[in-house]
Amino acid sequence: GAVVSQHPSWVICKSGTSVKIECRSLDFQATTMFWYRQFPKQSLMLMATSNEGSKATYEQGVEKDKFLINHASLTLSTLTVTSAHPEDSSFYICSARDQGVSNQPQHFGDGTRLSIL
Amino acid sequence: RKEVEQDPGPFNVPEGATVAFNCTYSNSASQSFFWYRQDCRKEPKLLMSVYSSGNEDGRFTAQLNRASQYISLLIRDSKLSDSATYLCVVRNRRALTFGSGTRLQVQP
Numbered sequence: 197g198a199v200v201s202q203h204p205s206w207v208i209c210k211s212g213t214s215v216k217i218e219c220r221s222l223d224f225q226a227t228t229m230f231w232y233r234q235f236p237k238q239s240l241m242l243m244a245t246s247n248e249g250s251k252a253t254y255e256q257g258v259e260k261d262k263f264l265i266n267h268a269s270l271t272l273s274t275l276t277v278t279s280a281h282p283e284d285s286s287f288y289i290c291s292a293r294d295q296g297v298s299n300q301p302q303h304f305g306d307g308t309r310l311s312i313l
Numbered sequence: 314r315k316e317v318e319q320d321p322g323p324f325n326v327p328e329g330a331t332v333a334f335n336c337t338y339s340n341s342a343s344q345s346f347f348w349y350r351q352d353c354r355k356e357p358k359l360l361m362s363v364y365s366s367g368n369e370d371g372r373f374t375a376q377l378n379r380a381s382q383y384i385s386l387l388i389r390d391s392k393l394s395d396s397a398t399y400l401c402v403v404r405n406r407r408a409l410t411f412g413s414g415t416r417l418q419v420q421p
Contacts, residue, residue: 239414287354291409302404304356304357
């Protein structure tokens with residue numbers, strides 16, 4: 197079945213570092229991918245919608261200059277957390293849906309656990 | 314008001330018990346409905362889609378009431394491996410909106 201691959205799965209880095217997270221759809225094309233964030237004991241919250249070939253759409257309260265999204269191909273979206281600080285520590289998950297097939301659920305990557313020291 | 318509301322639990326039940334989770338959503342234009350399961354520190358995994366006619370998958374039964382904007386999940390004959398957080402999920406035009414999840418702990 198459709199699979200979404202996310203890399204890296206775990207990042208620990210110093211405050212001020214920029215971190216790039218990749219999300220790939222492995223056996224389907226995704227013109228749209230979604231980035232979510234989950235803080236401990238909270239639910240997943242949509243951060244932004246990544247659109248292939250155009251600008252991402254950010255949810256209210258999410259800084260677009262802080263969380264840079266690039267969706268350069270139909271199978272790859274990247275999220276870069278720029279100048280990360282401890283408050284950015286969270287679980288980041290991407291998802292995509294095979295839009296070539298109707299009524300398909302969204303498939304999630306394994307998530308990236310980001311810890312900023 | 315949250316767009317998707319769930320009882321956070323935790324629900325602590327013995328093996329073999331039947332347990333029911335409820336969820337309400339606020340956007341009447343919501344198009345699709347799902348239950349996801351999330352294990353600790355893992356990504357959510359689709360458990361089942363939810364339809365107005367109700368649907369069953371083994372020990373799991375899901376029901377949608379569009380008029381009441383209410384979704385339910387029933388788990389029969391609970392197993393230890395059912396211990397997880399169950400997320401009620403609603404899809405509008407594009408992305409998914411997640412409830413905060415209901416934690417289930419099945420005890421031996």
